Amino acid sequence: MLFLLNRRNGRWRSPEAAIIPNFHLPMRSLEVKNRTSAEEIKSLRLITAVKTPYLPDGRFDLEAYDALMNMQIMNGVEGVIVGGTTGEGHLMSWDEHIMLIGHTVNCFGGSIKVIGNTGSNSTREAIHATEQGFAVGMHAALHINPYYGKTSLEGLVSHFEAVLSMGPTIVYNVPSRTGQDIPPSVIHTVSQSANMAGVKECVGNDRIKEYTDEGVVVWSGNDDQCHDARWGYGATGVISVTSNLVPGLMRELMFGGKNTCLNKKLMPLIEWLFREPNPIGLNTALAQLGVVRPIFRLPYVPLSLAKRVEFVEIVKQLGRENFVGERDVQVLDDDEFILVGRY
Structure with a gap:
């Protein structure tokens, strides 16, 4: 019998893991592998899902990346x-991915x-990538729920618990991409971990308020x-x-108090960015701003000429500065x- 059912919580556990939790993970040792606490991650107000620029042969353009990071x-x-997703981790080999982290x-x-986005629809890959990410010094991991080959709610809990043991973690819920919502019951269960920093939630502000109220x-x-999520829903x-x-304007939106005027001013840019699946816009x-070379890894292709003309007008309206x-x-x-x- 390979697995036993723990009748108290209804989840499958291997008999070995019941004795030595995650005994197979090298991260389980007495040494401190990551010196950042989940509490430090919880305080961050503005986090950028940063773009990965490319050279003409498709390799990373680290010079452009560093300039973007400095900005x-x-x-x-x-x-x-x-x-x-914005940095196109799904188009990277794991070697590229860990190197960039x-x-x-x-x-x-x-x-x-x-x-570091070290999530995967394979728990094995998520464990291995997260282990490597913390080994090279990342402060926290971002983990999505298994997509395409989806699992049960019990499977979601087991998947997240397998990676939460390694260090501070943000769980990412974006059903439009994964095809499966992470329900509050799962979040409430995994939130018991000291390494659970929080949730990146894309379902909407009512869901956000449900969590922040608790x-x-x-x-x-x-x-x-x-x-509205920041100033009205917690x-x-x-x-x-x-x-x-526009990092400066987004910082003002997150730090400067309620500002419906600035929020309204940013809407044409935000709407333009997401007319096609991110990160196409x-x-x-x-590329139009001259910050990165106009190079795309397929299957992404640039927006149409008409939309590029529209972006020039949006920049003029918001101010190039x-x-x-x-x-x-x-x-x-x-x-x-x-x-x-x-x-």
């Missing part, structure tokens, strides 16, 4: 998600919290709702895509973009 730090961003920690870890830390995962802050472009915008980079915003011709399928 985030100079404008008061407190944390970054490395290799998230390590590079970010090495260069910027003293100035900003580095949260003391669970939440970051809005929706830029268009983050102002969210600690936002994990933002838009802050790649962001990749196009950063509020955006990252120093070059004038350009429309760019179609043939200026490079699409890379092999990298």
